[in-house]
Amino acid sequence: MEHSERPEYPDDHKRFSLNEDWAATIVGLVLFLACLLGLLTPELIP
């Protein structure tokens, strides 16, 4: 099969995007938690 004819496999992307999706969600929530706990204050953020 030629390169241009190779179909995308759903799992090719799903596996990575799922991780990225969760990672972004967790990073966002951790940053929010750090703000709520007072670990990150407006003065510390440039």
Added chain:
Amino acid sequence: MSAADRTADETVPAAAAPAAPAPGSPAPPAPEPAPPTKASPAWTLAGLAVVVLLAWLVSVLTDQVPELTAGTWFGNIAESIEYPVYAIALGFAGNTVLSATGVRRRMAAAFRTEFFIKIGLVLLGATVNFAIVVRAAGPAVLQAVLLITVVFLFTWWFAGLLGLDDKLRALLATALSICGVSAAVAAAGAVEAKKEQLAYTATLVIVFAVPSIFLLPWLANLMGLSPAVTGAWIGGNIDTTAAVTAAGAVAGEQPLQIASIVKVTQNALLGVVAVLLSLYFSLRVASSAPAEQGRRFGDRSTLAVIWSRFPKFVLGFLLASVVATVLAESLPEAVLEPRLDAAKELQTWALTLAFVAIGLEFNASSVREAGWKPILVFAAATLVNLVVGLGLAVLLFRGFTF
């Protein structure tokens, strides 16, 4: 967007990167026509440094330009320029410089628009009162269902009229009606589209989204739309989530909140559309190739597919909104306010990084390869989306108050 993967294939335009195989996934069965460029940690770190440097420059320009130009002819204009404008402009400028020096593709693993935008949207949840989310949810779902249906069916029909391949029709229709690149990637998986089809669909999304970032807030202002209607129009029309957020930020804080809720709702429906597409292609369109038969819908349960395609950052957005709303009822304002201010500062940073990355990862080459038909489909469907979206936004959000 799997920027990390795109460097594995120099022939794939940046915007098509999501389609590239994930790290650790089986190798493509066909040899690549161009020698691969590996994403080394050093180049990725260098790319990240570029993104952060440009984002810092954005914050400097946003603060300093109005002050430095006060009293001049440019002063009033500078006052109205929001940070997404600087971010996208600097992103494209950076793209030009890095492309000219031949290092952009090596750094591309760091240009992760979707990763940054999802962090920003989770943090944005902390600034949106959950009562607003609840009140906006009804009209947002109704708008999303109607708009997705109309735009999807129009795009499918019009692309068919021009004789486009069914798989490309599915990609274009999903990207235009739901959430741009992410939707195109999910649709590509559902219908097993070709890599090239995903490449130019993804690039077309960006080509049409970038002007919309500035055009829609300007038109909304010209028409005197309320903040809620403006937000609903922006959220329902612009395809990619990052561009919706940028346009919302240009339009103002309240339009940004509604635009985000509307877009998040559309994102959440992606799984349902992916399932319907899988089902349709399994029953009606899929070829008799053994590989495609192997991907038939019956492989997994409907709920499992919907969950696998469900954007998880929506959960983070909702959780942050609930937590901030509950704390607002239980903590003194003097305690909570600086904490939420810090979250908002981080949100602005995450969104700025995403907007810079939009410009940095853009690659126009696949548009040239696409031909005029997909471009015509995109233009026509965008027009339909604008008109129907405006009608629905006015109808459903006219009486919405903050």
